[in-house]
Amino acid sequence: MPYESLHMKSLENIIPKLVIAPGFVLGFAFIYGFMIWNGVLSMTGSRMLPNYDEFVGLEQYVNLWDMDRWYVALKNLGLFSVLYVGGSMALGMGIAIFLDQKVRFEGVLRTIYLYPMALSFIVTGTAWKWILNPSLGLEKLMHDLGWASFHFDWLVQSDTAIYCVVIAGIWQSAGFAMALSLAGLRGIDDSIIKAAQIDGASLPLIYWRIILPILRPVVFSTVLVLSHLSIKSFDLVMALTAGGPGYATDVPATFMYVMSFTRGQIGLGAASATMMLATVAAIVVPYLYSELRAKPHDR
Amino acid sequence: MAASLHIAGIRKVYGKGDKAVEVLKKIEIDVAPGEFLILVGPSGCGKSTLLNIIAGLEEPTEGELRINGKDVIGVAPAQRDIAMVFQSYALYPTMSVADNIGFALEMRKVPKDVRTKRIHEVAGMLQIEHLLDRRPAQLSGGQRQRVAMGRALARDPQLFLFDEPLSNLDAKLRVEMRAEIKRLHHLSGITSVYVTHDQIEAMTLGSRIAVMKDGILQQIGTPDDIYRRPANTYVAGFIGSPNMNFIPGKIETAGENGKFVFLGGSLDIVCPDAKEVTLGQRPEHIHIDPNAPWRGEVVLVEPTGADTYVVVKTSVGLMTVRVAPNSIMKVGEQTGLTVSSRHNNWFNAQTGVRLV
Amino acid sequence: MNAKHLPRVLIYGVLLIAAFFFLAPLYVMLATSFKDADQIRSGNLLSLPTSLNFESWALAWSSACTGVDCRGLKPYFVNSVIMAVPAVLISTAWGAINGYVLSMWKFKGSEVLFGFMLFGVFMPFQVVLLPMSQVLGFFGLSSSLGGLILVHCIAGLAGTTLFFRNYYTAIPKELVNAARIDGAGFWRIFYRIVVPMSTPILMVTLIWQFTNIWNDFLFGVAFSGADSKPITVGLNNMANTSSSVKSYNVDMAAAVIAGLPTMLVYVLAGQYFVKGLTAGAVKG
Numbered sequence: 001m002p003y004e005s006l007h008m009k010s011l012e013n014i015i016p017k018l019v020i021a022p023g024f025v026l027g028f029a030f031i032y033g034f035m036i037w038n039g040v041l042s043m044t045g046s047r048m049l050p051n052y053d054e055f056v057g058l059e060q061y062v063n064l065w066d067m068d069r070w071y072v073a074l075k076n077l078g079l080f081s082v083l084y085v086g087g088s089m090a091l092g093m094g095i096a097i098f099l100d101q102k103v104r105f106e107g108v109l110r111t112i113y114l115y116p117m118a119l120s121f122i123v124t125g126t127a128w129k130w131i132l133n134p135s136l137g138l139e140k141l142m143h144d145l146g147w148a149s150f151h152f153d154w155l156v157q158s159d160t161a162i163y164c165v166v167i168a169g170i171w172q173s174a175g176f177a178m179a180l181s182l183a184g185l186r187g188i189d190d191s192i193i194k195a196a197q198i199d200g201a202s203l204p205l206i207y208w209r210i211i212l213p214i215l216r217p218v219v220f221s222t223v224l225v226l227s228h229l230s231i232k233s234f235d236l237v238m239a240l241t242a243g244g245p246g247y248a249t250d251v252p253a254t255f256m257y258v259m260s261f262t263r264g265q266i267g268l269g270a271a272s273a274t275m276m277l278a279t280v281a282a283i284v285v286p287y288l289y290s291e292l293r294a295k296p297h298d299r
Numbered sequence: 300m301a302a303s304l305h306i307a308g309i310r311k312v313y314g315k316g317d318k319a320v321e322v323l324k325k326i327e328i329d330v331a332p333g334e335f336l337i338l339v340g341p342s343g344c345g346k347s348t349l350l351n352i353i354a355g356l357e358e359p360t361e362g363e364l365r366i367n368g369k370d371v372i373g374v375a376p377a378q379r380d381i382a383m384v385f386q387s388y389a390l391y392p393t394m395s396v397a398d399n400i401g402f403a404l405e406m407r408k409v410p411k412d413v414r415t416k417r418i419h420e421v422a423g424m425l426q427i428e429h430l431l432d433r434r435p436a437q438l439s440g441g442q443r444q445r446v447a448m449g450r451a452l453a454r455d456p457q458l459f460l461f462d463e464p465l466s467n468l469d470a471k472l473r474v475e476m477r478a479e480i481k482r483l484h485h486l487s488g489i490t491s492v493y494v495t496h497d498q499i500e501a502m503t504l505g506s507r508i509a510v511m512k513d514g515i516l517q518q519i520g521t522p523d524d525i526y527r528r529p530a531n532t533y534v535a536g537f538i539g540s541p542n543m544n545f546i547p548g549k550i551e552t553a554g555e556n557g558k559f560v561f562l563g564g565s566l567d568i569v570c571p572d573a574k575e576v577t578l579g580q581r582p583e584h585i586h587i588d589p590n591a592p593w594r595g596e597v598v599l600v601e602p603t604g605a606d607t608y609v610v611v612k613t614s615v616g617l618m619t620v621r622v623a624p625n626s627i628m629k630v631g632e633q634t635g636l637t638v639s640s641r642h643n644n645w646f647n648a649q650t651g652v653r654l655v
Numbered sequence: 656m657n658a659k660h661l662p663r664v665l666i667y668g669v670l671l672i673a674a675f676f677f678l679a680p681l682y683v684m685l686a687t688s689f690k691d692a693d694q695i696r697s698g699n700l701l702s703l704p705t706s707l708n709f710e711s712w713a714l715a716w717s718s719a720c721t722g723v724d725c726r727g728l729k730p731y732f733v734n735s736v737i738m739a740v741p742a743v744l745i746s747t748a749w750g751a752i753n754g755y756v757l758s759m760w761k762f763k764g765s766e767v768l769f770g771f772m773l774f775g776v777f778m779p780f781q782v783v784l785l786p787m788s789q790v791l792g793f794f795g796l797s798s799s800l801g802g803l804i805l806v807h808c809i810a811g812l813a814g815t816t817l818f819f820r821n822y823y824t825a826i827p828k829e830l831v832n833a834a835r836i837d838g839a840g841f842w843r844i845f846y847r848i849v850v851p852m853s854t855p856i857l858m859v860t861l862i863w864q865f866t867n868i869w870n871d872f873l874f875g876v877a878f879s880g881a882d883s884k885p886i887t888v889g890l891n892n893m894a895n896t897s898s899s900v901k902s903y904n905v906d907m908a909a910a911v912i913a914g915l916p917t918m919l920v921y922v923l924a925g926q927y928f929v930k931g932l933t934a935g936a937v938k939g
Contacts, residue, residue, distance in 0.1 A: 120870030
């Protein structure tokens with residue numbers, strides 16, 4: 001007589017399930033429930049307030065892809081992501097390689113490179129807004145230092161403002177890339193390097209041909225996290241440029257907020273949010289799936 | 300307070316459909332109160348799963364389990380009044396040795412003074428009184444083992460379960476702790492079930508041994524039974540070191556003046572009424588006889604101090620023979636082998652099951 | 656090998672320049688905050704303040720304008736504290752309990768469900784803003800600190816659960832089995848055995864959560880009302896007001912005030928912060 005289906009489940013079996021239930025229920029409602037809800041909203045004609053009576057199908061999406069501002073936002077996202085992720089990665093890894101050379105004061109230096117990550121993007125944006133101030137900031141500094149022809153009004157020019165966001169972003173996050181790269185470098189077996197040195201390889205060659213390939217997984221996860229951060233880049237843009245001048249530095253995150261909460265275009269905002277979700281899901285879901293599949297299931 | 304243990308028809312299946320794995324196949328064991336039962340077998344034979352089922356850490360797919368006559372299927376481990384010693388000791392790392400030992404008593408709301416008294420009693424039995432204030436991380440392997448035993452003893456349970464507790468100790472400590480466990484069992488008289496893969500542990504510790512393979516109980520009996528009359532070739536080969544020698548062949552003539560024929564030789568010994576058989580002989584029951592008709596060549600001489608083992612290559616296989624420690628046999632020597640009519644183990648050649 | 660000397664100079668040179676790049680903005684923030692309006696105009700980013708002028712700090716704290724309100728950052732600082740402390744504590748505790756269940760009391764489907772929940776760590780929160788506003792409104796919690804606390808607790812759940820679950824998976828199951836046999840139940844095993852072993856991960860999670868929640872802007876700006884804005888929103892409003900006179904020194908002082916708590920946590924407990932970062936990225 002099979003017991004597992006018949007006998008009364010002891011308290012031991014029930015309590016864990018009860019305990020985690022609220023977490024699962026609320027978590028799922030928050031993630032998937034809201035995702036669907038947002039999707040529904042995106043198919044209504046809601047403007048200032050949600051309006052579920054006005055069902056318009058995919059019209060909001062059509063409107064979305066008709067807007068110049070949305071294209072600007074997408075282009076900025078692409079540009080920003082590539083430069084932000086690439087720049088942070090390059091700078092961070094570069095610093096890590098130098099730090100790995102047994103320097104003194106390594107601890108102090110590490111603290112210095114990483115502290116910007118402890119700051120809010122708002123603080124970073126506010127500070128850099130001042131630093132890149134067209135008249136009193138970087139330009140004036142360079143003038144005072146003797147470089148009279150230095151001209152830096154990138155922050156207020158439509159076509160260059162986004163690069164200012166990139167600079168501030170790299171400043172904030174390069175330390176993160178550095179920390180992960182350093183941990184990765186430290187994990188490499190010394191004897192491999194020694195073997196290569198005996199074989200006659202120069203240090204730069206060793207890094208390029210041996211060390212960096214070993215670090216691929218670290219690079220991969222760093223790029224993943226940084227990409228995720230860049231898609232969310234709401235705070236930084238709001239503080240540094242508020243999406244301006246005009247909407248030259250808009251990104252999907254700011255676009256969504258402005259449409260939903262300032263412009264009274266909730267349906268459109270919801271549609272843009274869904275687009276953001278789709279982009280993230282396209283990257284993250286395959287990654288998560290492969291990660292969870294790779295692990296053997298214990299009973 | 301020793302309990303009896305009744306295991307009947309216990310089956311355990313993992314997974315479903317064609318991915319189902321039957322880890323335990325209808326196990327029947329009865330343990331008398333106060334007995335020390337050993338579950339022995341190779342990895343994957345199901346012994347640890349059976350122990351977990353007895354403990355209540357896992358539920359069987361089917362079957363009956365009674366502790367002291369009471370049905371305990373579905374009863375939580377804490378309610379079964381059992382104690383368990385784990386292979387990795389599983390000591391609570393943030394608590395002192397004293398707290399570790401007293402933890403179960405604390406869970407049962409035993410008053411503090413009674414608890415302390417019991418902790419000291421048990422610590423005294425195990426000679427770890429001087430360690431009571433230390434943390435597990437500060438103890439050696441052997442000390443941790445004692446604390447784990449102390450934790451189990453403090454409970455004075457009806458049933459003691461051991462899951463390969465000595466596997467993580469070095470050889471010398473293992474011998475020491477084996478004696479310790481035996482002594483404690485003698486003192487406490489608590490019914491015990493002990494899982495191990497080490498057949499020497501099994502032979503020295505148990506009042507009865509249950510040999511398992513692939514989820515099936517191969518044989519259950521006293522160490523003597525198992526050693527002298529193994530139920531099949533598997534048990535015969537598993538218990539006893541060096542292994543039993545197996546000679547496959549045919550019985551030409553059965554009876555008192557029987558003849559057993561095999562590749563490269565024959566033996567005139569008492570034979571049972573059967574045809575295709577395997578004869579099993581332990582190294583101490585095969586003898587070197589330079590004049591015997593069954594020939595072979597010495598390929599290895601292994602002195603172990605108290606005995607010397609000589610491996611002889613014959614046409615029917617390698618035979619390990621125990622000889623006197625001062626034997627002067629050399630590798631390459633040609634010699635003969637004989638076998639007495641007593642101590643013969645006859646097995647069915649196909650099934651490996653013991654005949655007679 | 657004299658090639659050995661050159662690299663050393665190069666190494667320290669590069670590292671020092673990098674250090675300058677990272678420290679300069681901090682210096683600029685501090686220096687600017689201590690200058691008065693004249694110094695700002697006449698000097699430049701890097702020039703030292705001629706005297707320590709604390710006026711902008713006082714203004715930033717108590718009377719600078721953030722939109723229509725001119726009460727400085729103080730009320731927003733208080734809001735952030737009221738919001739962050741419960742949110743951090745609740746989300747951490749809840750994550751610990753969830754992680755405990757998912758690592759030591761697994762049941763059929765728990766791993767799959769957890770896998771689905773993991774997506775919550777990655778998803779862009781833009782997608783929950785609108786529904787959440789409606790839910791908060793429904794419960795009468797919109798534009799309130801209570802609402803913000805609720806949002807942060809639920810939003811942070813996936814992350815804290817992940818941290819604890821990964822940490823607890825490393826604890827051998829035999830420990831739990833021994834406790835079960837000893838008579839300890841679900842809760843007792845948790846607070847007598849598991850929690851005492853949790854100090855490292857607790858530190859990591861608390862710091863990680865505090866940094867994220869204190870620094871958050873998105874939920875702050877979407878769900879707060881006039882009286883419940885956190886400091887990030889206050890700072891942003893202050894720095895972006897379109898009033899005629901721009902007081903950069905006040906803005907900088909305000910930025911430092913806003914950034915101080917998380918910076919302090921970082922300086923004091925940086926190793927846990929780094930562990931949280933690396934744990935978050937090296938998921939396994």
